[in-house]
Amino acid sequence: MPNPFSRRWWWTTLLVLLGAAVCIRLGIWQLDRLEGRRAFNAHYLAMRAAEPLTLTENPAGLDLTRMEYRSVILTGEYDFENQVALRNQYYTLNGGVEQYGYHLLTPLMLADGSAVLVDRGWIPAEGNDSPAAWRKYDLAGTVTLRGWIRLGHAAPALGGVADPPLSPGQSRLDFWNAVNLERIRQQVPYPLLDVYVQLDPEPARGGPPFPYQPAYEISEGPHLGYAGQWFTFAAILLGGYPFYLRKRSAEAK
Numbered sequence: 001m002p003n004p005f006s007r008r009w010w011w012t013t014l015l016v017l018l019g020a021a022v023c024i025r026l027g028i029w030q031l032d033r034l035e036g037r038r039a040f041n042a043h044y045l046a047m048r049a050a051e052p053l054t055l056t057e058n059p060a061g062l063d064l065t066r067m068e069y070r071s072v073i074l075t076g077e078y079d080f081e082n083q084v085a086l087r088n089q090y091y092t093l094n095g096g097v098e099q100y101g102y103h104l105l106t107p108l109m110l111a112d113g114s115a116v117l118v119d120r121g122w123i124p125a126e127g128n129d130s131p132a133a134w135r136k137y138d139l140a141g142t143v144t145l146r147g148w149i150r151l152g153h154a155a156p157a158l159g160g161v162a163d164p165p166l167s168p169g170q171s172r173l174d175f176w177n178a179v180n181l182e183r184i185r186q187q188v189p190y191p192l193l194d195v196y197v198q199l200d201p202e203p204a205r206g207g208p209p210f211p212y213q214p215a216y217e218i219s220e221g222p223h224l225g226y227a228g229q230w231f232t233f234a235a236i237l238l239g240g241y242p243f244y245l246r247k248r249s250a251e252a253k
Contacts, residue, residue, distance in 0.1 A: 016241045020234040027230035034223035041218050044069050052146070057112035064195045067149050072197055074116065074145045076108040080138050082188045083107065083131065085175050088156070091122040091210055101125045104134060104209045105179065105196070107188060108145070117184065117196035118145065121209035131174050137209055147199040148213065152181030 052071040053059075085102035092098050101124040107115040120137070127133060155162040156178045163177050172187040185192035199211035 013241070016237050020237040023230045023234035023237065027227045027234070030223045030227035030230065034220060034227070037219075037221055037223060041220075044216060044218065047148075053149075055110065055116065057110045058114040058191065058193065064149055064193060065151060068151050068195070070149050072147055072149055074108055074110075074118070074147070074197060075142065076110045076115075077142055078118075078139060079107040079109050079115065079188075080135060083134060084173065084184060085123075085128070085134070086119070086179060087175050087177055088160075089122055089212075091212065099124060101208075102128060102175070103212070104137060105176075105184075107190075107192065108143075108197075109190070114191040114193065115188065116193040117179070117181065118147070119150070119179070119196060119198040119211075121199060121211035123208040123210075145197070145199055147197040147211070149195050150179070150198050151195060152179045152184075154178060154180050154182070 047067060047069040048071070050067075050070050052073050053062075053067065054073045054075075056075045083104060083106035085104055087102060089101055089103045090098050091101060101122050104120045104123050105117050106120055108118045109115050123134070123137065161177055163173060163180055163183065166173065173183075176184070179196055181192065181194065181196060198213050201211050201213055205211070
């Protein structure tokens with residue numbers, strides 16, 4: 001077999017080694033994604049199996065940010081003056097028609113004067129272009145709600161656009177691209193919990209807001225198979241290259 005690092009072959013050898021290294025790195029990346037998927041599945045299943053957490057005030061000593069997807073029971077009064085809307089939300093109405101709208105996010109005042117932001121669900125965009133229009137969905141008095149804990153985000157998933165900074169003279173944003181709790185708490189006059197709550201769906205509900213919770217597939221996905229493919233490609237490159245060199249050498253004789 002010719003020397004793969006000779007002047008004639010070293011460029012080809014370098015390309016083969018680089019190709020194999022890329023395939024191995026992609027295989028490791030897929031294994032990392034598999035571990036992330038397994039960790040999410042374990043956390044999600046543990047939280048869904050946990051007893052519902054009852055919140056009537058800001059819980060002392062509990063890190064709610066470690067409890068995403070846990071069921072929660074809330075009691076308090078809504079503050080409709082400081083509610084906001086989440087853009088780019090769709091809902092499938094009766095008849096299978098998907099309609100554009102918003103999710104209405106309303107602070108729920110707890111007994112100790114703190115609040116938790118509640119995703120009350122979907123409302124249509126038509127006729128709801130201002131906070132004043134949202135007041136038709138007000139629900140007065142003390143309410144007890146059921147939902148699950150969610151974490152806020154500075155920007156939407158999948159490369160979405162972050163919310164713009166406030167313009168000069170602007171004190172608040174009414175429409176948001178993401179549930180950015182760090183910024184939303186800056187425009188409310190009371191402490192806001194580090195998580196928000198998505199209400200449980202109500203299939204029999206006759207009108208908006210329609211509560212919504214995403215569905216998650218609890219599986220390991222295709223990552224292990226993809227990792228195996230990338231490692232196989234690397235093995236083909238590294239194992240097949242010597243045979244290629246021998247063949248070319250024999251043809252040259």
